[in-house]
Amino acid sequence: MLLSIQDISVHHGQICALRGVSLHVRQGETVSLLGPNGAGKSTLLWTMAGAVRARSGTVEFGGRGIGDLPPESIARLGLATVPERRRVFSSLTVEENLRLGLWAQSGYRGGEHDLHQVLDYFPKLAERRRSLAARLSGGEQQMLVIARALLSRPRLIALDEPSFGLAPMVVDQVYDILQDWRARRNLTLLIVEQTATRALSFSDRVYVLRSGQIEHTGSPAEICDSERLEQAYFGFPSTAPQGRS
Ligand SMILES: Nc1ncnc2c1ncn2[C@@H]1O[C@H](COP(=O)(O)OP(=O)(O)O)[C@@H](O)[C@H]1O
Ligand SMILES: [Mg+2]
Structure with missing residues (x-):
């Protein structure tokens, strides 16, 4: 269990x-x-x-x-939890938010590969990777918190x-x-x-x-x-x- x-x-x-x-x-x-x-x-x-x-x-x-x-x-x-209201770090870019997910697993070498895979999965996030998270739509912010959680492996x-x-x-x-x-x-x-x-x-x-x-x-x-x-x-x-x- x-x-x-x-x-x-x-x-x-x-x-x-x-x-x-x-x-x-x-x-x-x-x-x-x-x-x-x-x-x-x-x-x-x-x-x-x-x-x-x-x-x-x-x-x-x-x-x-x-x-x-x-x-x-x-x-x-x-054990990763994605809370109900989208908690993005609004003053960071999309990519910086995603990298925070990677950071949770320091020492792991596949991080860059995972980041690319996640960006492939979420083309909207890839397009906007240099935008501030605050400027994403609600749906995009939801994708961002899920993507960030996935990256923490x-x-x-x-x-x-x-x-x-x-x-x-x-x-x-x-x-x-x-x-x-x-x-x-x-x-x-x-x-x-x-x-x-x-x-x-x-x-x-x-x-x-x-x-x-x-x-x-x-x-x-x-x-x-x-x-x-x-x-x-x-x-x-x-x-x-x-x-x-
Ligand atoms: N911070 C809080 N202070 C007091 N009561 C709360 C708080 N958070 C939730 N509750 C109460 O606890 C119960 C369960 O809430 P919650 O876990 O948010 O349910 P759900 O996520 O299923 O909607 C509800 O009666 C809610 O009003
Ligand atoms: Mg609830």
């Missing part, structure tokens, strides 16, 4: 954002985590990244407990709503790149989205999070077939009358 989250509870002040959540990702797997706004998806990623501490439960990565490690140590172990990359605010064509492109990179580099992916997206078609397993708890887990087919996703999303079976609660 590459990532093993066991029975964690996480609070923001008085608010209990996650209650007894367990989630596991094996080496090489692609796992989707779905859930409506406020379900606790970002809290789960922040906890994995070391930005937020669990009150109870354990988080292990590569067989070691990471629950007490600072974010930079967790990143160095190969993570073992696992966790993406928080990578499709948010992107045109459907761009979303497809981003997913194609992730799939391709995954196949070439034996990358493990945890993809967080609000609703079912095309990521489900190449996911091995799916978790549905709702109100801070894992509501369902299974194969993409199981999740879709049983309409559970819709129930999870709307809070009632899609065929039932919409009563007041």
